[in-house]
Amino acid sequence: MSLTLIDKIWNAHLIGTRADGRDLVYMDRLVLHELHAPHAFSRLAATGRTVRRPDLVFAALDHTVATQPGRDDTTNPAGTDFIRATREESRNRGISVFDLGQDWQGISHVVAPELGMVLPGATHAVPDSHACTVGGIGALGFGCGTTELEHVMATQVMALKRPKQMRISLEGSLSPGVSAKDVVLHVISRLGLSGGRGHMVEFAGPVARAMSVEARFTLCNMIIEMGARSGLVAPDEAVFAWLDGRRMMPTGEALELALRTWRTLASDPDARFDQDISIDCTNLAPQITWGTDPSQVIGVGDAVPDPGEAGQRALTYMGLQPGMTLEGLPVDRVFIGSCTNSRITDLREVAALVRGRKVADGVRAIVVPGSSAVKRQAEAEGLDAIFEAAGFAWHESGCSLCAGANGDEAGRGERVVATSNRNFENRQGPGARTHLASPAMAAAAALTGTITDVRRLLGGGS
Amino acid sequence: MQGFTTVTGTAAPLLLDDINTDQIAPGVYLRHFRPDYAALLFGLRRYKPDGSDDPGFVLNQPQYRQARILVTGANFGCGSSREQAVWAMTAFGIGCIVARGFADIYRENCLKNGLLPVVLGEAMPAFEALVTRIDGSAPFTVSLEERHILAPDGTRFDFAISDGERHALLHGLDDIGLTLELADTIAAWEAQISATAPWQQNIPGK
Ligand code: SF4
Numbered sequence: 183m184s185l186t187l188i189d190k191i192w193n194a195h196l197i198g199t200r201a202d203g204r205d206l207v208y209m210d211r212l213v214l215h216e217l218h219a220p221h222a223f224s225r226l227a228a229t230g231r232t233v234r235r236p237d238l239v240f241a242a243l244d245h246t247v248a249t250q251p252g253r254d255d256t257t258n259p260a261g262t263d264f265i266r267a268t269r270e271e272s273r274n275r276g277i278s279v280f281d282l283g284q285d286w287q288g289i290s291h292v293v294a295p296e297l298g299m300v301l302p303g304a305t306h307a308v309p310d311s312h313a314c315t316v317g318g319i320g321a322l323g324f325g326c327g328t329t330e331l332e333h334v335m336a337t338q339v340m341a342l343k344r345p346k347q348m349r350i351s352l353e354g355s356l357s358p359g360v361s362a363k364d365v366v367l368h369v370i371s372r373l374g375l376s377g378g379r380g381h382m383v384e385f386a387g388p389v390a391r392a393m394s395v396e397a398r399f400t401l402c403n404m405i406i407e408m409g410a411r412s413g414l415v416a417p418d419e420a421v422f423a424w425l426d427g428r429r430m431m432p433t434g435e436a437l438e439l440a441l442r443t444w445r446t447l448a449s450d451p452d453a454r455f456d457q458d459i460s461i462d463c464t465n466l467a468p469q470i471t472w473g474t475d476p477s478q479v480i481g482v483g484d485a486v487p488d489p490g491e492a493g494q495r496a497l498t499y500m501g502l503q504p505g506m507t508l509e510g511l512p513v514d515r516v517f518i519g520s521c522t523n524s525r526i527t528d529l530r531e532v533a534a535l536v537r538g539r540k541v542a543d544g545v546r547a548i549v550v551p552g553s554s555a556v557k558r559q560a561e562a563e564g565l566d567a568i569f570e571a572a573g574f575a576w577h578e579s580g581c582s583l584c585a586g587a588n589g590d591e592a593g594r595g596e597r598v599v600a601t602s603n604r605n606f607e608n609r610q611g612p613g614a615r616t617h618l619a620s621p622a623m624a625a626a627a628a629l630t631g632t633i634t635d636v637r638r639l640l641g642g643g644s
Numbered sequence: 645m646q647g648f649t650t651v652t653g654t655a656a657p658l659l660l661d662d663i664n665t666d667q668i669a670p671g672v673y674l675r676h677f678r679p680d681y682a683a684l685l686f687g688l689r690r691y692k693p694d695g696s697d698d699p700g701f702v703l704n705q706p707q708y709r710q711a712r713i714l715v716t717g718a719n720f721g722c723g724s725s726r727e728q729a730v731w732a733m734t735a736f737g738i739g740c741i742v743a744r745g746f747a748d749i750y751r752e753n754c755l756k757n758g759l760l761p762v763v764l765g766e767a768m769p770a771f772e773a774l775v776t777r778i779d780g781s782a783p784f785t786v787s788l789e790e791r792h793i794l795a796p797d798g799t800r801f802d803f804a805i806s807d808g809e810r811h812a813l814l815h816g817l818d819d820i821g822l823t824l825e826l827a828d829t830i831a832a833w834e835a836q837i838s839a840t841a842p843w844q845q846n847i848p849g850k
Binding site for chain 2: 197198200201202203204206208210217218220229231234237238246260261263264267278297298299301304309310311325326327328329330332333336337338339341345375376379380409411429430431432433436437439440443475492585586587594604606607608609612613
């Protein structure tokens, strides 16, 4: 029988079927984070249960950590209890912590693959909906809540109903100034917020294949925003080269064996998907959200649509009217970061645009690297100096303004261009107005002080 | 987890699609280590910026302050996987959510907390109309045992739920306990994988 890649990974991790009919799927790795771990730990303690495989579990500190230079546990006072409880309980239970000040602190979805901790064909659990990010190297990530987190800690498996499957073939090629973020925003606008519900997604087609591994993380990161639980891009030689030599990668014979297995990780040519969708990306313009969910997207030159009564609330919240264009709208803040777009390639792209230019007066712009390793790499390449010379603040790594949980937040009515993944009401601060876009578009907004088609800055500048 | 018993109470209509967990349990309230879950439910919709109740929000209307059933739109609970968005419901007193549809993770989180997620399918428009008409003046009753909702006028709305989910909810089954019945199978799988795919079970460089 022909199988999809997702079938193959699922079957390879299928332990059995529970009395209530759910599949028990083994989780090769689990990463906790401090916003949800303390609660799960205290429930484990209350029931006297242990962590089954602490050697396969890691704890990230990302959501609540301050990102100002020189930060510590108490810089964001609201995060202190979360950070300390997670650190202490993890240590007590033999779980490695990617701690503040250490080499591998950062956003879990950025850190796990860059360490080679999560691998192609693997399953990966995180109590965070963006677990799907690791689909960029061909792993299946599963987000979950706190109770399921406790379940995975105690059993190392998740109890799941097997989702349906969707293939999204990205056809054509991308124009200059257009990147994975634009592609995924466009896909979400086409499919809608619940278009992927009950499904897992395989991205295929020449555009996905041509993407760098980092770009594939960006693509897969936002799968959850169309309601799909998880998804991936089939791994290829680009992925294996990207992983080569990373700290937690297998070596020697184990690596040889792993590579032989990884090279078989693809859907069979005649595999059937419950939905098979093709999207042409040729002529795709840079995309940007106009509303308060990630499906409310337009090309940067397009007019804001009339969403009818149902969308009126979003327009009012964002301070917009149907028919207007976003280009030229003044912005107050620019945020470059989050598990969507905070990797070294994103920062290089931004640096290339802002080199020798200045952030517009009145705009507060920050760059928050996704991991401490990304930060070190950027500094080794001198990118931090380029950002600071242009007027960007250069931060330590963490989630920062993405969820506004660490003390970084925008004010009421402030317009923000952000490279993150959610533009929900109040997410980046009560009353904050967030427009999601690519790193290049965010850089263009910072430099001009208005929402701007980045293609205007390409070619002629610097 | 407590077993699910019948839910009887007023049904509050919040007939909007795509309500996300950032709205149900806003991040700004989750900064507290032990927040007041009942108070934070829909915090940025229920309260005005000055902290006073917004009388326009459905759960602030006198007839819905004790609502036990929430009636809502499609893709309810999309966005963040935060389980606080379920805890806030149960702390407020909601025992059943009837939606045009649920986001996958939110629905899972409901089941794990004894909060019954109901989808009525074709009968939903009629149910919504009835809920709006009754306007909190009389209680609805949700029976998981019978898989139906009884409206105050006697109309019955049947819903589907899998036997496994229904059984687990009715008996408040311990989810972890259910899995640990297969603990030996898990151990055997680990042993076999260690032999055939050692990189999966063994992490160097920690
Ligand atoms: S960067 Fe944002 S979306 Fe990503 S894990 Fe952090 S809070 Fe969640």
